[in-house]
Amino acid sequence: MPKLFFGLEIPETIKPDLLRVQKPVDGARWQNEQQLHLTLAFLGQVDEHRVALACDLARKVTAPPCELDVRGVGCFGSPDHPKILWAGVTPEQALSELQQSLAAQLISGGFKLKNQPFKPHITLSRFRARAGSVAAMLKAHENTAFGTLPVNDFVLFESTPRPEGSVYTVLERFVLAH
Template sequence: MPKVFFGVEIAPDIKQRLLNVQAPIQCAGWQSSEQLHLTLVFLGNVPEGTVPGLFDSAGSVSAEPFELAVRGLGCFGSPERPSILWAGVCPETPVVSLHRQLLETLVAAGVRVDHHNFKPHITLSRFGRGAGSVQRLMEEKSEESFGTMAVNAFVLYESTQGPNGSVYTVLKRFPLN
């Protein structure tokens, strides 16, 4: 069963600036350049024959291209005991709108989706037990701009486990129009 999710690819220049944030923090599992993305809808493991139907559903989404600025850092969990360190995006409105439209399209097609509260972000690091504090790093980078990019498409990724963590492969791109 493939593990899949819809997301937005991050521009190479922004990826490089985000990689420069990496700091020696205890129990931090920093994401590689290839792993940086913005998740729109996580589906998890889906039956083999489901992927073509996902292509059809996602292909019916109609949204305008938009500009997205990547700015500041935040975390899930407390800054003293984080689970995830992330970079923020703004404006959030077009990302949330794309997320909702994609979610509604998938649900209408009978696809089971994760209905958690959606917070648009780019995961920079995942933390294990005993994680060090990210408070200082977040304060230092709270207003830092990592760049602006045009979002002209979203993608369906497949996630597989490799020797160095998750490997994300683009299965299909869906242009915004």
């Protein structure tokens, strides 16, 4: 059973700047260049016969293209005990409209979404239980501009676990209508 999620690909032009945030922090599992993405809707394990339905529903999404500014870093959890370190995106409203349209379609098709409520972000690192503090990193990068993320489409990713970290494969691309 594939593990699936819908998301945005990160342009190659901003990946190096996002990766430069990486510093030694206890418990950090840093994302590599191929793992950087922005999740719109996490489906988890999906029966093979329902993958086509997920794609059909995604084709019905109505949202205009937009452009996001990737700026600053934050964390889920406290800075002294982070769970996830992420880069932020603005404006959130345009992206939230895309996510809400996608979520509504998927829920109408009987899918249960795993990432509610939606907080748009690009995961930079996940942390194990004994995580070190990221407070200095948050302060150092609170206003760092990483670049622009044009949102002209979104994709369905399959996540395949590997010892060195998950590998994300694009199964289908969904172009946003102007």
